[in-house]
Amino acid sequence: MLLSFLKENTDRQFSIEEICEGVNQGGGHDISLSAVYRNIAKLVEDGHVRRFMRDGSRTAVYQYIHCRNCEKHLHMKCVKCSKILHMDDEATETMLVAAMKKNNFKIDERKTMLYGVCDSCSEDI
Amino acid sequence: MLLSFLKENTDRQFSIEEICEGVNQGGGHDISLSAVYRNIAKLVEDGHVRRFMRDGSRTAVYQYIHCRNCEKHLHMKCVKCSKILHMDDEATETMLVAAMKKNNFKIDERKTMLYGVCDSCSEDI
DNA sequence: AATGATTTGCGAATCGTTCGCAAATTGGAA
């Protein structure tokens, strides 16, 4: 099932094609790309899944990731290993949001993705 | 000229088509879409202009904005009026970056865009 | 089993972007 696949993999984003492969991995009847497109659209609409865009390829590609309580915290994406980190330090989270509000900007955690380099990748020379 | 058009308009992002129109507004010889695509690619490569993606349309659309000292500060985009805000409070800026580093994440100001609601738009009911 | 509603898969359409190539423009060197 589509949603359960994403639920079990929240450490990175998946393209439609990857989701299709991942779901069909489980054996049984294969699902088509079209169906994945349609079903994922519904999941996004209902707020179960979030959609971002990947830059860099010839044309833009949408990527998807499951929402847990993700509207409650910020996310970071490592530009080297593409891993998604969920901000789990509540003190920092509230501090960041407060600092932004002081600058008259009410940050939207659901749409924002912080890009940078994660801990393990910054160790690499 | 393409770069000077973007230099004069740093309060929002422009699509290729908007850039084309904006440049051709200045009279003289019109430049084609192809040329805009090519020239903007070079500007991005050389670090004079930054490229982001706009979500929501049928297919992905790239958008461009001029870099001033933009590698030095964060940017915010209002999801309501699409205006781009440049973080000008240095104290907050360094505080944010430090807070992220405490969470083992070295934020990349050039690739990150904070989404949310700006001051004037949050006043609207 | 029968009926209607939903979902599926396939192929065509969409459309921003990129590519290929010949024509136009530019920039030196003589």
Next chain:
DNA sequence: TTCCAATTTGCGAACGATTCGCAAATCATT
């Protein structure tokens, strides 16, 4: 100025991820 090579341009075709249309398959309710 004139010649020639190098770069840039504009046009149309190609690309490719996504969406659309529609008939066939599946599901749900009785």
